[in-house]
Amino acid sequence: MKLYGRRTSINVQKVLWCLGELGAVEGRDYERIDAGLDFGVVNTAEYLALNPNGLVPTLVDGDFVLWESNAIVRYLASAAGNEALLPVEPKERAGVERWMDWQLATLWATLRVAFLGLTRTPEPQRNYDVIRKAHAEAGRMLAIVDKVLIAQAYIAGAEFTVADIGLCLSAHRWFSLADNFGQVLEPAPLLPAAIEWHRNLSSRQAFKDAVSSQRK
Secondary structure: OEEEOOOOOHHHHHHHHHHHHOOOOEOOOEEEEOOOHHHOOOOOHHHHHHOOOOOOOEEEEOOEEEEOHHHHHHHHHHHOOOOOOOOOOHHHHHHHHHHHHHHHHHHHHHHHHHHHHHHOOOHHHOOHHHHHHHHHHHHHHHHHHHHHHHHOOEOOEOOOOHHHHHHHHHHHHHHHHHHHOOOOOOOOOOOHHHHHHHHHHOOOHHHHHHHOOOOO
């Protein structure tokens, strides 16, 4: 398999983390090709033939090409037959996929405004009112996660699933912004259950391999 995408992308990290949980090793089981931002590649005709969006990640598995991070994660877990990561029972699977969709369409859609505003936008061009609003709204959303995690160990139930991957990576960025830019953001809400959940997940080797080599 080939995976196109830079390691600093949250959506690429989802795939890398999933691959790690499945026991796949970069360079042995798949090849990762840097693409996006300063690496370029995504605007080439060859890449656009694989992914017309010109975004990362893109997975090439033999003659099968797949883009969209959540679709790739579901494909990998299903192809591996890992029913712990992605249950096959319809209600259990729907519960997992609900949180995956919520992370991408609701939480990250809001949080990315603050994340990109503070990590990719030059300071003179930053709109701090918009940034503060986005970070605070993401905190309100993470309070929903915190409430769920008071009653159970993982977001979809008693076991770690692919739903935890995207949510944890989003929470990781939210906590990092609160730590590194606290002087310009609203005070962060107390999220004890989410903090413990994040601490536990960030100790997993697959998380470390996917995330710890970078800071954004």
